[in-house]
Amino acid sequence: MQRTGPTLAVAGAGLRGATYARRALETGRARVVAVAEPDPERRRRFAERHGIPPERAFADWRDLAAAGRVADGVIIATQDAEHAEPAVRFAALGYHILLEKPMATSEADAVRVLEAVERSGSMLAVCHVLRYTPYTRMIRELVESGRIGTPISVQHLEPVGWWHHAHSYVRGNWRREDESGPMLLTKSCHDVDWLVHVMGEIPSRVGSFGRLSHFRPENRPEGAADRCVDCPVEKRCPYSATRLYLSCLGDPDRETWPLGAVTQDLTEQGVLRALREGPYGRCVYACDNDVVDHQVVNMEFPSGATASFTVTAFSPYAQRQTRIFGTAGCIEGDGVRISLRDFVTGEVETYDTGEANRAEDGRHDEADAALADAFIAALADGDHTPLTSDARESLASHRVVWAAERARRTGTVVEIDPRAT
Secondary structure, eight states: OOOOOEEEEEOOOOOOHHHHHHHHHOSSEEEEEEEOOOOOHHHHHHHHHTTGGGGGGSSSSSHHHHHHHOEEEEEEEEGGSSSSSHHHHHHHOOOOOOOEESSOHHHHHHHHHHHHHHHHOOOOOOOGGGSSHHHHHHHHHHHHHTSSSSEEEEEEEOOHHHHIIIIIIIIIITTTTTTTHHHHHTTHHHHHHHHHHHHSSOEEEEEEEOOOOOSHHHHOOTOOOOOOOGOOGGGGGGGGGHHHHHTTTHHHHHHHGGGGTTHHHHOOHHHHHHHSSSSGGGOTSSSOSSOSSSSEEEEEEEEEEEEEEESSSSSOOOOOEEEEEEESSSEEEOSEEEEEEETTOOEEEEEEEEESSSOOSSHHHHHHHHHHHHHHHHHHHHHHHHHSSSSSHHHHHHHHHHHHHHHHHHHOOOEEOOOOO
16 A cells, blocks of 8 residues: 555553544544554554554564664653653654653753754654643734733643542552652643743743642541542542542543543443552552642743742642733633733733633643644654744753752752753
8 A cells, every 4th residue: 555644653552642643543644553552452452443563563662662763753652751761762763753741750861862862863842732722822922922011920720630630640650759750740841831832931940839738648537448449438538539430431531531541341340340459449548649739830030020830639620720911911811711901901802712612621632633733744744843842942841840849849949040951
């Protein structure tokens, strides 16, 4: 069959890798020709969906790399601690790379990734999906056009959602810093990058406060069991795993996520078995988690503008909320709708970003699709232009995250050297 469009390999066929690959399949703009995935059933289903032959379906990304360059681009969606090594290896093979965030779990490894892609000439885009929405483009255009004068201060909120935090950051893969990284990196490097993108400058100073306040053994309700399926207080607990995961049954989107991380047996019996035996059925007060459940980051930019960013578990699972205050007007946005107040006329204008039917629950499905489309377009034309960031820009915004973490741990204000970005 005659080849049409660029080809892709996927390292990590979980939710993120499968999402980008599915977009390529749906649009027909690229073909997925190889996969590396340690879970045999997930690997089998992925290969079947994309028509990948057995000799191109690998259990480990290292085996995929050992096969040489078998595609034009690679989507790296392995676990966070295994982002840097495959990125360096695939760059050396000449692959162009779409790398799931975070870029790496340490600054030294992120620098290694940058050096590898600059040495090889490979294109690399970290999955800063928030950059790819019509909402973000409109916010940025309004700020750059001068509609609110000079931006002076920003308030930005990421409402993680009480059950989402329990799923991912108490029971799930991102619960421990030594296995993934601090929550500001694994969850909120999205938001730090978004603020940098919208403001058009890297902060010069950062401070931060936050801790693990609630999901601790001392807050365990009296009489609570180690697992929700055995717990006499489960029905009164906001973080009941039984309530959360059984309620996903019958909803295709929620069966994919979050339930897909818990079990592939989409029956009540299968869910209950997973909750009795697996990590997602544990009491949130009896886990081995250590990442923060709330954090504030304060930033000062070289222009003198300031920003405050809050991430919290104790909220609905919802879109980000932002206020940008300028000298001639202010903007409020909720991830879907935007309002701008003009200080001269006093009038408020509202904008439809074309995402009126977008889910209000914080998912970024449309942005995922737009990012995948941009990466495929860049591969097809050999031109980075469709991608809104490169490795150097991603390293710069990640450095803000690491500076904020140093500030939180030391109780200091940390200065960011502009020469290092």
